[in-house]
Amino acid sequence: MIFKAVANYFDAVISLAGKGAPARILDVGAGGGVVSLRLAKANPDAAVVGIDYALRQVRAANWLKKKEQVLNCTFQQGNAMALPFSEASFDRVVSINSIKHWPDPAQGLSEIRRVLRPRGQAFISEADRSASPEELLAFSENYRAWYIWGALMRWILRNVVFGKSYNALELKTIAGRAGFSDTVIQAVPGPFFLLVLTK
Template sequence: MFKNLLIKARDARWMWDLFGPIYNRRIYNALFELYEHIAQAVEMDGSSQILDVGAGPGYATLLLAARHTTASLLGIDFSAMQVRAAERLRKQRGIHNCRFEQGNAMNLPFANNRFDGIVSIGSIKHWADPQQGMVEISRVLAPGCWAVISETDRDVAEEALRRFIQRFTAWYFWDPLLHWGLRHIIFGQSFSEQEIASLARAAGFREIRTEKLASCPYVIVKAQK
């Protein structure tokens, strides 16, 4: 019951509006290797239009934009606060080939086949209907192009989870609580790589590859439309 309430709160827009800034301050240190890996995994050329679904503070979106200055990046998030945070960071970094707007993964406000690549990191577990989100991603992606979906690994080993927690550091008295929350509410209620691959297959993606990084307990699924 209590756990179900926490999961509901985890996925609520108001939660991201309120507590997004805490996540944003802490997460870069924990995920920078994942962002870097995904930035390299996205296949783009100079004129590519790339969408980041559930972009949050925009760390991955801005990394891609900075690396591919003639490509065009768009990050969407259902939280207005997260969109503002990402826009602030974009301005601070002086990046012009990227923008952020509010939008819901359940109903992407774009025409069919609009994008040459799509990324989504740590967002799919929050969606009301992850299968519908995957269908939407497939709909707005151009044929032959790739989507890279990454999410907390439901099958994370205890040792890897403990190493991940050390990256948040700072408040040691908080660690047991953080461990409980990550184990039972975040990782434990997420997806395995096979589950994300199945969602992608059911959404019509034809080639699907999965991988994991030793340094970061997230699954990475790369799928071609």
């Protein structure tokens, strides 16, 4: 299953992003809300906001929030290109597997930098375009959906998901263009990478 394949990767990002008791956390490209809700549960004193461009995803996230009865998390529609928040309003920003979809990643990172408080941190993770065929094969063993034939799934992973993404150095360069000069590339489980950007 898909979540089994990414479980350790999600755990690593969520745990790193929660260090130091942040009070306000923003999740950009929150999708169905799984990561935002886990961040909220792991940081009960924090207020977590998940935004996503797709209204369908915001509805799904709100459904999950209700089902899991999480009170310290809200979801709203929003575009990473123009975040609907004022300057310095978050201690942390998290974005998992979303930035490869943004039309202008430097604009999105510059928006993230704007809404972070001074010395606030962003945790941006993505599928690694430079992952080796062996790493992708190992990952695809755990990444199965009953409705997609295995070989087709591997093709999609290689050519669509990973092939259209970035590698860590490419994204670090883009982060530099967005004004982040303090960037650490952090290893995470699986064929992914995490950038920790400090304002």
